[in-house]
Amino acid sequence: MKATDLLKEHHQEVEELFERMSQADSDEISALRDELVATLVSHTAIEEELFYPESREALGASPLIPTSYEEHALVDVMLQKLLSTEPGDETFHARLGVLKELVQHHVEEEEKKLFPQVESAMGAARLEELGSRLEARFGQVRKSDVEALLARNVAKSMPAATGRRARTAKPSARKAAAKRPPAKRAPKRASTQRAEPARGAQKGRRTTTTGRKKAAATAPAKTGRAAPARKPSRPAKTSRTGRKGGRASNASAR
Ligand SMILES: [Fe+2]
Structure with a gap:
């Protein structure tokens, strides 16, 4: 199977899971949530490990690929939020709705823009060969501890932002505190x-x-x-x- 066709199949599976979750009762929804997490985490893993690097090589510099990484990072955050939310909680369906919108947007970008370009840039044989590797790797990741993988992905994408805030906020606060008091006391x-x-x-x-x-x-x-x-x-x-x-x-x- 071509790499892009395999990824489109995953997209279809995820869309169907969202649909089933919207109609599921409270007993069923937790299992569907776990299946959604496993499918999405495995899917994004094989894209990031194999499909995006090979696409970058075939296309050269393209803003579509870094954008895809960023969208995956947002999807990961929402997946982790969903995992930490009880289905009976009022925020569960709000988070599920936001996740669905993120995924739908990402899928549309890939299927309408990235995949056609990749299909044109790679020959049929290379797409088939890449498809086989993607399928094999997807099976491996799907059987692994996907929640642990998800936690690592989120930790990788978030600390950079929080670290910068912590480093810049403290020195500037100290400088401001050091400068202001002398200016007021001086005239006395x-x-x-x-x-x-x-x-x-x-x-x-x-x-x-x-x-x-x-x-x-x-x-x-x-x-x-x-x-x-x-x-x-x-x-x-x-x-x-x-x-x-x-x-x-x-x-x-x-
Ligand atoms: Fe993707």
């Missing part, structure tokens, strides 16, 4: 006078407020008045750089 004490000059080069208002009172930092008119009394040279500089025109003239008007 004399230490601000060391930090201010660098900021003052960009923000003229703060250069004048390195003094002692917060009021001077937040009320431009007040700083205009108070500064000359304390240090005559500073207000003159800030009025040019920090408050061009309007505010300086307002302060002097008052």
Whole structure:
């Protein structure tokens, strides 16, 4: 049998299992769920081990193949969720429905786009030979511990994402925590006078407020008045750089 015909047969079997599950009673549905898991896990295993690598070799670079791997990963996650859900639970049929949509989409992509391209790229003899290997391997995987295989597949696809979050979240949180407090505490004490000059080069208002009172930092008119009394040279500089025109003239008007 041609490789693509064998895979289409599996697709048909899976579609029939979904249909039977939609009509099954609670006693029957667990067995059907286990059969669905075994069939899908074995099917995706032979595609990933044999069919996709050979298809990539025949087609060259194609976005269809990496997309298929990603869709398999999503199917695996939903299969594992389904395995961990009691058929009587209200989420069971919700998960089954999402899984069915994922599988149907994946099957459509393969049968309408990938398989025709692979059939054109591989000769008939190669398709037959690949079909034989797929069938033999499918039998082996189907008899193995498919739930353990499924768990390994999910573990392989998920840690990368969670690991990145863990690594990036901690350092950024530490940096943010380290930067914020000093910025708020600085104006309260004399230490601000060391930090201010660098900021003052960009923000003229703060250069004048390195003094002692917060009021001077937040009320431009007040700083205009108070500064000359304390240090005559500073207000003159800030009025040019920090408050061009309007505010300086307002302060002097008052
Ligand atoms: Fe597939």
